[in-house]
Amino acid sequence: xxxxxxxxxxxxxAAASISASASAEEAxxxxxxxxxxxxxxxSTGTRPGECSPSLHRYFSISHRKLSDTIRARGNFLKLxxxxxxxxxxxxxxxxxxxxxxRCDAASLNVxxxxxxxxxxxxxxxNQMPGYCAVYTGHAYTDFSGTQxxxxxxxxxxxxxxxxxxxxxxxxxxxxxxxxxxAQRRLL
Numbered sequence: 609x610x611x612x613x614x615x616x617x618x619x620x621x622a623a624a625s626i627s628a629s630a631s632a633e634e635a636x637x638x639x640x641x642x643x644x645x646x647x648x649x650x651s652t653g654t655r656p657g658e659c660s661p662s663l664h665r666y667f668s669i670s671h672r673k674l675s676d677t678i679r680a681r682g683n684f685l686k687l688x689x690x691x692x693x694x695x696x697x698x699x700x701x702x703x704x705x706x707x708x709x710r711c712d713a714a715s716l717n718v719x720x721x722x723x724x725x726x727x728x729x730x731x732x733x734n735q736m737p738g739y740c741a742v743y744t745g746h747a748y749t750d751f752s753g754t755q756x757x758x759x760x761x762x763x764x765x766x767x768x769x770x771x772x773x774x775x776x777x778x779x780x781x782x783x784x785x786x787x788x789x790a791q792r793r794l795l
Contacts, residue, residue: 653754707743
């Protein structure tokens with residue numbers, strides 16, 4: 609299913625869930641409206657300006673423990689009437705609560721950071737966590753062309769970059785590796 613068609617389907621499902629006696633403006637107000645907008649906005653890697661209020665509300669939900677933050681954000685998204693209408697939508701809301709804001713390049717570089725005791729170096733893993741794969745790969749999301757990409761190899765200082773920076777970062781990485789290899793040959 610094409611991304612725009614999926615998003616249109618979500619919007620139509622939201623509209624259909626509103627009772628016939630109430631107008632859409634009356635039914636979707638406050639956090640309910642922001643939750644539905646957040647679901648639509650978090651379903652794609654592009655963020656138009658209209659998404660600012662709903663995403664601000666979503667990302668402002670923060671607790672001391674990450675698990676509490678994820679649960680509260682999920683509960684916020686569940687305020688939207690379509691959030692639990694189908695198993696697919698329930699999975700999407702759960703994936704968003706777990707992945708949104710945690711699957712960008714900066715977050716991945718921190719989350720996947722580890723210490724290799726054998727070589728005494730810092731490594732950044734090149735495999736997205738499962739929650740990111742579920743979120744970005746869900747049938748109702750479209751992250752094509754905007755999903756972070758990995759540059760290089762973990763054992764050679766690889767790292768995650770945003771999709772629009774990939775070509776530049778890969779060229780810089782290749783130049784650095786070539787310079788390191790040339791230096792090794794001189795020794």
